[in-house]
Amino acid sequence: MKDLYKDKGKSINRLRPSFGHRNTVIAICSWLVLVAVFVSVSTILIIACWLNLHIFLGQSVLKFQPKKFQDFPLECFAWNQTRSCPKNYPISHINLDRSLDMNPTCPDYFRWIHEDLQHWKATGITRDMVERAKHTAHFRLIILEGKAYVETFRKSIQTRDLFTLWGFQQLLRLYPGRIPDLELMFDCDDRPVFNIKQYFNKRPNPGPPPLFKYCSDPWSLDILVPDWSFWGWAETNQKPWELTLKDIKEGNKKVKWKDRVPFAYWRGNPSVAPVRADLIKCNATNTRHNVDWGARLFVQDWVNESVHGYKNSNIEDQCTYRYKIYVEGWAWSVSEKYILACDSPTLYITPRYHTFFARGMNPLEHFWPIRHTDICKSLKFAVEWGNNHTSKAQEIGKASSRFVQEDMKMDYVYDYMLHLLTEYAKLLKFKPTVPPNAIELCSESMACNANGNQRKFMEDSLVHYPTNTIPCTMPPPYGPSTIKSIIDNKTNAIKQVEMWEDEYWKNQNL
Numbered sequence: 001m002k003d004l005y006k007d008k009g010k011s012i013n014r015l016r017p018s019f020g021h022r023n024t025v026i027a028i029c030s031w032l033v034l035v036a037v038f039v040s041v042s043t044i045l046i047i048a049c050w051l052n053l054h055i056f057l058g059q060s061v062l063k064f065q066p067k068k069f070q071d072f073p074l075e076c077f078a079w080n081q082t083r084s085c086p087k088n089y090p091i092s093h094i095n096l097d098r099s100l101d102m103n104p105t106c107p108d109y110f111r112w113i114h115e116d117l118q119h120w121k122a123t124g125i126t127r128d129m130v131e132r133a134k135h136t137a138h139f140r141l142i143i144l145e146g147k148a149y150v151e152t153f154r155k156s157i158q159t160r161d162l163f164t165l166w167g168f169q170q171l172l173r174l175y176p177g178r179i180p181d182l183e184l185m186f187d188c189d190d191r192p193v194f195n196i197k198q199y200f201n202k203r204p205n206p207g208p209p210p211l212f213k214y215c216s217d218p219w220s221l222d223i224l225v226p227d228w229s230f231w232g233w234a235e236t237n238q239k240p241w242e243l244t245l246k247d248i249k250e251g252n253k254k255v256k257w258k259d260r261v262p263f264a265y266w267r268g269n270p271s272v273a274p275v276r277a278d279l280i281k282c283n284a285t286n287t288r289h290n291v292d293w294g295a296r297l298f299v300q301d302w303v304n305e306s307v308h309g310y311k312n313s314n315i316e317d318q319c320t321y322r323y324k325i326y327v328e329g330w331a332w333s334v335s336e337k338y339i340l341a342c343d344s345p346t347l348y349i350t351p352r353y354h355t356f357f358a359r360g361m362n363p364l365e366h367f368w369p370i371r372h373t374d375i376c377k378s379l380k381f382a383v384e385w386g387n388n389h390t391s392k393a394q395e396i397g398k399a400s401s402r403f404v405q406e407d408m409k410m411d412y413v414y415d416y417m418l419h420l421l422t423e424y425a426k427l428l429k430f431k432p433t434v435p436p437n438a439i440e441l442c443s444e445s446m447a448c449n450a451n452g453n454q455r456k457f458m459e460d461s462l463v464h465y466p467t468n469t470i471p472c473t474m475p476p477p478y479g480p481s482t483i484k485s486i487i488d489n490k491t492n493a494i495k496q497v498e499m500w501e502d503e504y505w506k507n508q509n510l
Contacts (some may be wrong), residue, residue: 185210323345
């Protein structure tokens with residue numbers, strides 16, 4: 001019997017290892033189940049917290065997912081069949097992303113919108129005022145219930161009127177339903193028309209006509225808008241602004257500033273204004289007494305350029321000199337924005353006229369002022385100063401380029417137009433109507449029958465779908481003391497340069 005129990009004990013001992021292995025497997029499985037449950041619960045809690053956080057911040061939970069937009073291309077086939085504008089484009093501005101980081105304050109030059117419109121702030125704008133601008137206008141633009149209509153009075157130079165209207169039409173596509181009902185008169189010529197003295201020195205004051213223009217001066221009432229070339233200048237092969245900015249950015253990378261030709265560069269037509277004729281006298285080939293004024297100037301023959309495919313007119317290829325010269329033509333020059341974007345300090349020959357953005361720039365910060373009364377000597381001093389103060393010169397060039405690339409990108413161009421038209425519409429004292437001979441505008445009516453560069457630039461600048469962001473926040477108007485301070489600071493900076501220049505020439509044996 002004792003042997004029997006002994007043998008039975010051995011059998012039990014042989015079985016024990018198998019029971020131990022089974023317990024280990026069960027334990028491991030239990031732990032795996034617990035880990036899986038823990039991971040699942042943690043994941044759920046993390047997602048819940050993320051959702052609650054974004055709801056609390058007022059942000060969409062889809063913010064970081066790729067956004068899909070419905071594309072609205074040109075419908076030229078339908079247009080050619082029906083000659084009627086498409087009806088499928090959105091008429092309201094919805095699904096906007098209102099994140100704080102997507103809604104910055106507009107650049108400071110937007111504040112001049114208030115100044116441009118302040119002449120009508122007390123009285124408002126009557127229909128009679130608008131009609132009195134008709135004799136100089138090229139067209140009347142009417143925006144009614146989100147649609148644009150145009151009444152044409154006369155043809156503009158080249159395609160200024162066409163591309164200006166194209167710009168307004170793209171604004172409506174970008175911000176559907178956001179542009180209030182309005183009527184305005186537009187003059188596509190260069191110089192401002194209505195002088196302040198014509199109206200505010202008379203009693204009784206008949207009320208000035210509101211007229212929209214590309215440029216103005218301190219003595220005029222014209223209301224400023226972006227010029228047609230922001231959507232392309234077909235006759236000179238200048239691309240739409242958004243594409244041009246990309247090209248200039250690439251052009252800036254080709255030659256570092258310190259390796260650029262250490263002179264001042266300008267290319268243009270010198271026959272359109274006396275100040276340009278004076279500038280050409282500063283060229284190295286035109287100087288007397290063997291004086292090199294530090295300028296390299298080239299006459300632009302647009303007829304010859306068109307024949308040879310504009311090979312010498314690429315803006316991005318003209319950023320190879322350390323300094324660029326800006327000089328006005330018959331009025332302001334379209335070249336202004338291209339010159340400022342080159343990373344090279346702009347030598348700014350004293351202008352008479354200003355564009356919508358130029359009032360946001362300051363001498364010695366964004367450009368170097370050049371006297372218009374003694375251009376050659378001013379240019380030579382500027383080049384000498386820059387070559388002896390390279391860090392400061394590069395800083396000025398970078399500041400102007402940054403201003404143009406960032407504060408004047410196409411998003412801000414459209415926002416400027418939106419805020420300007422919104423503020424203008426608030427002043428109207430009459431209900432806008434569509435005149436009998438006005439026609440409806442749409443992208444198809446302007447682009448589908450166009451050819452060559454006109455068609456190409458319209459396609460390149462077409463707004464394909466409404467934006468999903470709200471416009472930048474309009475800054476408040478300047479106070480009188482602030483405007484005086486701005487003018488005084490600019491004047492003092494120019495005087496400082498003139499003092500340096502006078503001192504320089506006193507010490508020269510010329």
